[in-house]
Amino acid sequence: MKTPKKVMLTGNKAAAWGARMAGVEYVPAFPITPQTEIVETLAKWFADGTLQGKFTNMDSEHSMFMAAGSAGATGVRVFTASSSQGILHGLESLYTITGWRVPMVMVNVSRALATPITLEPDHNDVMSTRDCGLIQLHAETCQEVFDFILMGYRVAEEVCLPVLVNMDGFYLSFTREPVLIPDEQEVRNFLPLYTASQPMFQASRPMARASAVFGGATYTSFKLQQDLACRDAEKCFNRVAKDYEKHFGRFYGPVETFHLDDAEYVFVMSNSFATKGKSAVRKLRRQGIKAGLLKLRLFRPFPSVAIASALAGHAKVAVIDQNLSPGMGGITYPEIVTSLYAREDRPEKILSVIGGLGGKDMDDQDFMAIIEHLDSGDGGSPLYLYDEKDVSGFNRLQQIAKLKEA
Amino acid sequence: MKILTPVHKKIKDLHPHEAISPGTGLCAGCGGLEGLRLGLKELGDDFLICNAAGCFTLLSVYPFTPLKGSWLYTTMGGPVPAAQGVRDALDIRMRHRGLEKKEDLNVIVVAGDGSSNDIGFGATSAGIHRGLDFIYFCYDNEAYGNTGFQLSASSPYGSATQTTPSTDVHEAGTEMNKKDLFEIWKAQKPVYLATVSPREPIDLSNKFARAKDLKGPRMFICMSPCPTGWGFEPKEAQQIAKLAVDTGIFPVKEYFEGEVVHTVRPRKRLPVEKFLERQKRFRHLFEPHRQDEVIRLIQSRVDDYWRQYE
Numbered sequence: 196m197k198t199p200k201k202v203m204l205t206g207n208k209a210a211a212w213g214a215r216m217a218g219v220e221y222v223p224a225f226p227i228t229p230q231t232e233i234v235e236t237l238a239k240w241f242a243d244g245t246l247q248g249k250f251t252n253m254d255s256e257h258s259m260f261m262a263a264g265s266a267g268a269t270g271v272r273v274f275t276a277s278s279s280q281g282i283l284h285g286l287e288s289l290y291t292i293t294g295w296r297v298p299m300v301m302v303n304v305s306r307a308l309a310t311p312i313t314l315e316p317d318h319n320d321v322m323s324t325r326d327c328g329l330i331q332l333h334a335e336t337c338q339e340v341f342d343f344i345l346m347g348y349r350v351a352e353e354v355c356l357p358v359l360v361n362m363d364g365f366y367l368s369f370t371r372e373p374v375l376i377p378d379e380q381e382v383r384n385f386l387p388l389y390t391a392s393q394p395m396f397q398a399s400r401p402m403a404r405a406s407a408v409f410g411g412a413t414y415t416s417f418k419l420q421q422d423l424a425c426r427d428a429e430k431c432f433n434r435v436a437k438d439y440e441k442h443f444g445r446f447y448g449p450v451e452t453f454h455l456d457d458a459e460y461v462f463v464m465s466n467s468f469a470t471k472g473k474s475a476v477r478k479l480r481r482q483g484i485k486a487g488l489l490k491l492r493l494f495r496p497f498p499s500v501a502i503a504s505a506l507a508g509h510a511k512v513a514v515i516d517q518n519l520s521p522g523m524g525g526i527t528y529p530e531i532v533t534s535l536y537a538r539e540d541r542p543e544k545i546l547s548v549i550g551g552l553g554g555k556d557m558d559d560q561d562f563m564a565i566i567e568h569l570d571s572g573d574g575g576s577p578l579y580l581y582d583e584k585d586v587s588g589f590n591r592l593q594q595i596a597k598l599k600e601a
Numbered sequence: 602m603k604i605l606t607p608v609h610k611k612i613k614d615l616h617p618h619e620a621i622s623p624g625t626g627l628c629a630g631c632g633g634l635e636g637l638r639l640g641l642k643e644l645g646d647d648f649l650i651c652n653a654a655g656c657f658t659l660l661s662v663y664p665f666t667p668l669k670g671s672w673l674y675t676t677m678g679g680p681v682p683a684a685q686g687v688r689d690a691l692d693i694r695m696r697h698r699g700l701e702k703k704e705d706l707n708v709i710v711v712a713g714d715g716s717s718n719d720i721g722f723g724a725t726s727a728g729i730h731r732g733l734d735f736i737y738f739c740y741d742n743e744a745y746g747n748t749g750f751q752l753s754a755s756s757p758y759g760s761a762t763q764t765t766p767s768t769d770v771h772e773a774g775t776e777m778n779k780k781d782l783f784e785i786w787k788a789q790k791p792v793y794l795a796t797v798s799p800r801e802p803i804d805l806s807n808k809f810a811r812a813k814d815l816k817g818p819r820m821f822i823c824m825s826p827c828p829t830g831w832g833f834e835p836k837e838a839q840q841i842a843k844l845a846v847d848t849g850i851f852p853v854k855e856y857f858e859g860e861v862v863h864t865v866r867p868r869k870r871l872p873v874e875k876f877l878e879r880q881k882r883f884r885h886l887f888e889p890h891r892q893d894e895v896i897r898l899i900q901s902r903v904d905d906y907w908r909q910y911e
Contacts, residue, residue: 220693223686248693251685254727258682261675261724265651265686268673271693291676396671396687397694397704398647403666405674407658 197378199443204374206367209337210276210302210360211236212374213344216382217300219274220248220389223262225255228314229364230278230304237274256285263299264292267357268404270395272348272388273299278364279306279320286323289357293328294421295405296393298351299358300344305466306364307553315554316364318466318518322526328421330358330428331494333465335451337372339492342445348386349435354428355393356421361494363467365554370467377443385442429496449498451490452505454480458487460566461506461542463514463531465491468551472515475562484566491527499534506535511569512542513578517551524577525549544569550580608810609803616642622667626659630835632842633657633740633825635799637711640738640821643809646670648707649687653680653721655713656747657740671706678720680710681728684735707736707813714741714755717822718780729789729818736812737820742827743779750830750882754780757850758902759895760882767885773895774885778902782822787856792817795855798824800842801865808855808864824851832881844876849903863910870907873900 204212210233214222222241224234234250241250248271253259256277263275277285282303292299303324305316321331330350332343340362347358362368394400408414432449440446453473455461460479464472469490479486489505506512514532516525523529528547535541546569550557561580568578609615620641627634633656641648648670652658654677661672675683688708694700712721717739725737744762745751751764752775761767761774786794793812797805805823812819826841828834833841845851846865850873853865874896877883886892 220697221686221689223682223689247697249689251689251731253682253685254724254730257676257679258685258724258727261679261682262686262689265673265675265683266690267686269687269690269694271690271698287676288679291679295673396649396673396706397691397700398706399704401646401669401671403661403668403672406661406663406666406672407674408663413663 197381199375199377201373201375203371204337205232205369205371206334206337206340206362207232207304207369208236209341209374210344210362211240212376213341214274214300215240215246216376216379217274217345217348217386218272218388219246220271221263221266221273223251223253223259223266223275225253225259225277225281227256227278227281229306229368230276230281230302232368233276233302233304256281257288260285260288260292263301264288264295264297267292267297267299268295268396270391270397274301275299276302276304278304279308282320283308283323286327289324289329290327291405293357294417296355296421296424297357298348298355300347300351301357301359302340302344303359303361304364304368305361313553314364316366316517317552317554318516321359321361322518324359325495325526328356328425329495330354330356330425331361332358333361333492333494334367335467335469335490337367337370337374338445339447340367341374341376342439342443342447345382345386346432346435346439346447349438350428350431352389352392353431354424356424356428361466366467381442385438425496429493429498432493447492449493449501450505451492453488453490455487455489455505455509457485459485459510460487460569461509461512462486462488462562462565463491463506463512463527464488465494466517468515468517468557471557472562475559478559479562479566486566497530497534502531503534503538506531506542507538507540509542511544511546513546513548513565513569515548515550515565519549519552528577547577548580549577555580607803607807609806612802615639615802615806618642620644620646620648620669625667626662627656628827628829628835630828630838631656631825632799632827632838633742633823636740636797636805636823636825637738639799639802639805640797640809643806644707644709644736644813647705648709649673650709650711651675651680651683651687653677653710653712653716654747655716656742657711657713658747677716678724680712680716680721681725681733681735681737684708684710685728685731685733688734708734710735710737712737712739713746714739714743715745715753717741718754718782726789729786729791732817734816735818737818739782739820739822740825741822742825742830744830746827746830755782759877759886759899761885762882772885772892783854783856786820787861791820793819793855793857795820796822796824796851796853798842798846798851798853798865800839800846801853804853804865811857830882832884833879837879841876841879844871844879847871848873848876849907850876852906870903873903
């Protein structure tokens, strides 16, 4: 194996490099902060001939995902990226193209949703795509972003479903980290140039695709096939992960454990904030508190067994959702609780925590507050990481708003 | 005025080949289906239709398709960007992946007036802006027909729809004017743009024959008499289509190389009433009392249009 080159890349640049090394042939694009750096980088590479194929400036995310899907159905390797409002604007197209069963990889750079409009991250945008049939991989580091894109194409092209790789806006998209970029031939050995495993549109092969159906039974047949394909993607991911390790020496399971073995307190986290969680775990351990962390990587298909096996036997678990379903709470919380329900050795306490909304930082005090809450007898759920300091800060802003009104 | 040599002079010249089999789920007497059937005869079988949600979505209901070519159902607002993706992918495969030229496809969008004027309009404008090499076929039945005939931006002044009914307060029914999609598209200078009528098959066929070999955005607006929505018997569809042309309500024209030419001119325009009185959607203009002012306004707008060219 040739020595990979090590370069300092932002999350966005790592995504662009992932697409480049995957040999993408088609990128329909529409700008949105904080994703734009990805498509700008790819636009330049297509324009100067580094990449062969076509970069098309689209008119919206709805259009962009339509073009991405139809190009996938016509036999080229497709990449695109979006974020936040763009994901919502394109959501109809995302449901449509997952139903088309076309392979591709897209990156979502998470950003909180309006209203109020803001730029910093949380996961309500990616959670809105939870049920549309996308395979979802959530990245903590720039290296994971790069690696998941290469792995994503293998999975997408085997099970015929689009893969979404998620990263946090700002915290990861604009943070430089060292990224190992393998030699192109090594990448080709892992991910050959694209040959479609399903029929593609061309003159010699007329076909009707995505025809209307009448009757719930026919509809159900198609949806169940999609469900089976998506479930099968977990096994596929695990195979691909082993192969990836063989080629590049890095292994990615559907979940990652951190100081979990003897942990009495477990934080369940995903994406870049998991780095903050790991740091908190180290500090708590130095104080003699047996903390650990479970990081979610593969979010769809949901690796219920892997998650339940990791969490079973631990006393206290806090599921930290950087998203909010108003009137319900964290979105991943009930999924994790469901996974554990049938286990006799399930944790005695599973707390839902809502934090990091709109990019609100999480510090050591927050993690300590979670530990205290887990220990208190009557601690309600969910726990909102929103304290007196935040309240007084907001009160100050309200005072200014009222002054303007008067 | 440019004189373009017609490929076809009489009905017998038209291709006997059919790209759409009979027996589709569409309504009897659908004018748009006749228009598409004639158009596809010219284009040949190597096509892919990107379809927008609408009446024509019922052309392909699993496991059937009446088409010799390919079909992709998209979304109501996204047939043009879907066409973009197909076009781009075919170009990439031909340029870089050794796909033979004979595997190329005519990429066609088939959408109703609701998709064309309303929900898919922005994406269509963007497709023209990008110079997308495709053919757009809009079957214009002047309302959201598949959902039971509600107002679209194509619904004409004085027509009644389910969401603009004629009442004592709003006697005319629809009080807005039909959006002039031809002029809007023309402003973006597509390579070719034409209105066609199923009642003018030779004109229609010649226009498709002309558009076939051009490259870039090519648009057709097909007057689509709609028995269920407009309220007439299916067997009357051709007569209604003819009256739309003969009264001058529906100008049959083309835009090519910067010029607009009326390719079928009514010799002596019939009064608009002849067209209106045959349809239930205009019945309130005649019963229970005659709405002279509304009819006069419809007539004067038709007269104003033709005064520019006569």
